[in-house]
Amino acid sequence: MIVIEDVHKHFGGFRAVDGATLTIQDQSITGLIGPNGAGKTTLFNVIAGVLKPTSGRITMAGEDITGLPPHELFHKGLLRTFQIAHEFGSMTCRENLMMVPGGQSGERLWDTWFGRKRIADEERALKAKADEVLEFLTISHISNLRAGEISGGQKKLLELGRTMMVDAKIVFLDEVGAGVNRTLLYTIADAIKRLNEERGYTFVVIEHDMDFIEKICDPVICMAEGKVLAEGTLAEIKANEQVIEAYLGT
Ligand code: ADP
Incomplete structure (x- = not known):
């Protein structure tokens, strides 16, 4: 509350x-x-x-x-959604979602320097989570489209998806x-x-x-x-x- x-x-x-x-x-x-x-x-x-x-x-x-x-x-x-910044427009919708948790945890990113396997595991887990989020939002069909190309409503769904990536x-x-x-x-x-x-x-x-x-x-x-x-x-x-x-x- x-x-x-x-x-x-x-x-x-x-x-x-x-x-x-x-x-x-x-x-x-x-x-x-x-x-x-x-x-x-x-x-x-x-x-x-x-x-x-x-x-x-x-x-x-x-x-x-x-x-x-x-x-x-x-x-x-607690978070406020923001419009997807212009510079992320050339990344796909899935990549936009996968960016979110990576951006918040410096330690995890640091950890990944130490092993390719860990990088691969983390990426797989992130991708699976992003795909689950896209499916929940009924926008799996836009996973591979660039965020700059989707409609305004789809962008709103993607913004909502970013909150799901971090379990807000x-x-x-x-x-x-x-x-x-x-x-x-x-x-x-x-x-x-x-x-x-x-x-x-x-x-x-x-x-x-x-x-x-x-x-x-x-x-x-x-x-x-x-x-x-x-x-x-x-x-x-x-x-x-x-x-x-x-x-x-x-
Ligand atoms: P709403 O979202 O209900 O339309 P806002 O919170 O955007 O209202 O704005 C409330 C009032 O505060 C408006 O008159 C707006 O012009 C003014 N305002 C908002 N942000 C600023 C700012 N950074 N500097 C000066 N005035 C502002």
């Missing part, structure tokens, strides 16, 4: 996050919605260690994680649906739901597509002007007058 207490993030005099308080329950798929400029992405980046909060406190299972850098949070199983526990996903066709959007929703139900992942998802939110998110948290306005099921949120006003005001 992650508890976010009175978190502020100011840019100069501007209060992008202005006293946000919320709880993310273990094994939930929490949807974060709100009009543009509400502070959702900034709050995400503060929780995931990309930005340091101006003030406030964040705890994970009771442990203070306020201001920890992303790599430390990564080792605790809590995953922050930003704008899954932007520019993704409906069929793939539902494939992504289904993968998130299965990761949640079968593997105990917790998700926090920023999304504008209400069908997507309705399909998988409970609870839904609505932010506006840097604060949490309301929390509940999507039906409750949609009926909330403050929420309606916040959306109409934009």
Whole structure:
């Protein structure tokens, strides 16, 4: 469980996050919605260690994680997905997945200097894991395609795949649906739901597509002007007058 207490993030005099308080329950798929400029992405980046909060406190299972850098949070199983960087576009989808664990363990990489057999064993294990991840995400058919050539939705699935390579526990996903066709959007929703139900992942998802939110998110948290306005099921949120006003005001 992650508890976010009175978190502020100011840019100069501007209060992008202005006293946000919320709880993310273990094994939930929490949807974060709100009009543009509400502070959702900034709050995400503060929780995931990309930005340091101006003030406030964040705890994970009771442990203070306020201001920890992303790599430390990564080792605790908390990570934010990022778009696949341009320079990885020429590698295949499978290779992109195989890169992930190698990048996190200096010792293991060091170990591999000492034996070709170990290198071969590690590579085989990584490849098997990458293939298992691709199959789980129903994208085995793109294993050998270059990541730069696949569609936006497939890239989102590959980003999700990277979290599976490191057995993440809590995953922050930003704008899954932007520019993704409906069929793939539902494939992504289904993968998130299965990761949640079968593997105990917790998700926090920023999304504008209400069908997507309705399909998988409970609870839904609505932010506006840097604060949490309301929390509940999507039906409750949609009926909330403050929420309606916040959306109409934009
Ligand atoms: P949302 O994700 O809800 O659309 P953001 O968190 O991206 O909102 O942005 C909230 C507000 O903070 C916006 O008005 C945005 O312009 C501002 N903002 C975000 N990042 C910065 C920054 N690095 N410097 C200055 N202002 C920023």
